[in-house]
Amino acid sequence: MAASSAWYDTLYMRAFALPTCQPPKNTSDKDTSYVSEKTSDPNKHPNHQRSAQPGRAPDRAPAIDGRERHHTRYTPPKPKRPLRPAVDVDAILAHADEIAAANLVELDTEAEQTIPDLTDLPTLKRLLRTHGLRPNKSFGQHLLISRDALDAILAAAELDPAENALEVGAGTGVLTVELAQRARRVVAVEIDRAILPVLRATTARFTNVEIIPRDLLDVQPSAVFGDEPYKLVANLPYYITALTLRHFLEAANPPRRLVVMVQKEVAARMTARPGDLSLLGLSVQFYGAPRIIANVPAAAFYPPPQVDSAVVRIDLYPQPPLTGAARERFFALAHAGFAEKRKQLHNSLARNLHLPQETVARWLAAANIDPMRRAETLSLGEWLSLTRIALADDTLPDATP
8 A cells, every 4th residue: 555655646746746947968158048848939938039029139048046147248349540630720720711711702703793684673673672762753764674675775886895875864774784894985874863872883893884963954965075976875764755865966966876765656756757757756867867676565664664665776967967057947947837737838837937928838839849738748858948948038037946
């Protein structure tokens, strides 16, 4: 019975006793983690499951004999950086000053060479806003912002580097700076003192530009240029176009050529032929040969006017056909004839010159002009012929236009 009891105890222990951990046969100096047979699969061990995650450092090893073992990683020492030579601060600052000075010179040179494009509307508005300005309606300011129109004016002027140019109504200087690059001397006349700072700033880099802050009708070309020839190139104020033309065409030293921007309707009157001739057209054609160079839409200006414009070129004759008293008689007859241009010529001349019908009829017959015609149908040659016949008759009173 004792033997069977011992056998039973042995069998019971084998059946229910937990497996024991055995040390590995292969031993070394490194720390080793021992696991039981049931947990020999590394994927089932909780520590191995956590250490298998990417980017995670391995956990502590299982305890052996009540002690914890730690995994250690080898970290190579960082290479030592070579020592840099001592910095010469004074040399660096001196070199920096040289670079800064060179950059400033370059910027100044670029600024001198850069000319603002005043035909670009945003640039023009920014310039006016800087000076707190807007186009002055009282002076009829409509600033040109069309490069095509500007080029047409310059091409028609045909300026030579040895020539003088006169510009009236210079405004912001959009035309002035172009003239300054082509002519020997440019005189810019501007009455609006508010816009003068803009004009001076725009033309500051040009030593051949002179600004006269005055009414253009008070400017005498002979006082500005003496006897030297010059060309008048301008965007004329619309409200004084006729007065401006007469002022310079009748000047003691008139321009050799005029290239002006005027209203399209005025340009048509200046270049009209007999049948549509006006006093303005007759007066212009008395001094030179006008022709339209280009039509310019209202959108070419800021602010845009209510009418379109045109560029007109007038090439003056070396001498007008009549001078002195003869010229005064010519314009006296012309003024009388066009004073009532819808009336027959013999009636308008007799009424406005205070002459008898017989005298006027005699002049018209001598000039081979039908007395029933109207003033707008006569050519320049017929007006000149009528003037010479009237000059030979003492009955014509002295009169000035």
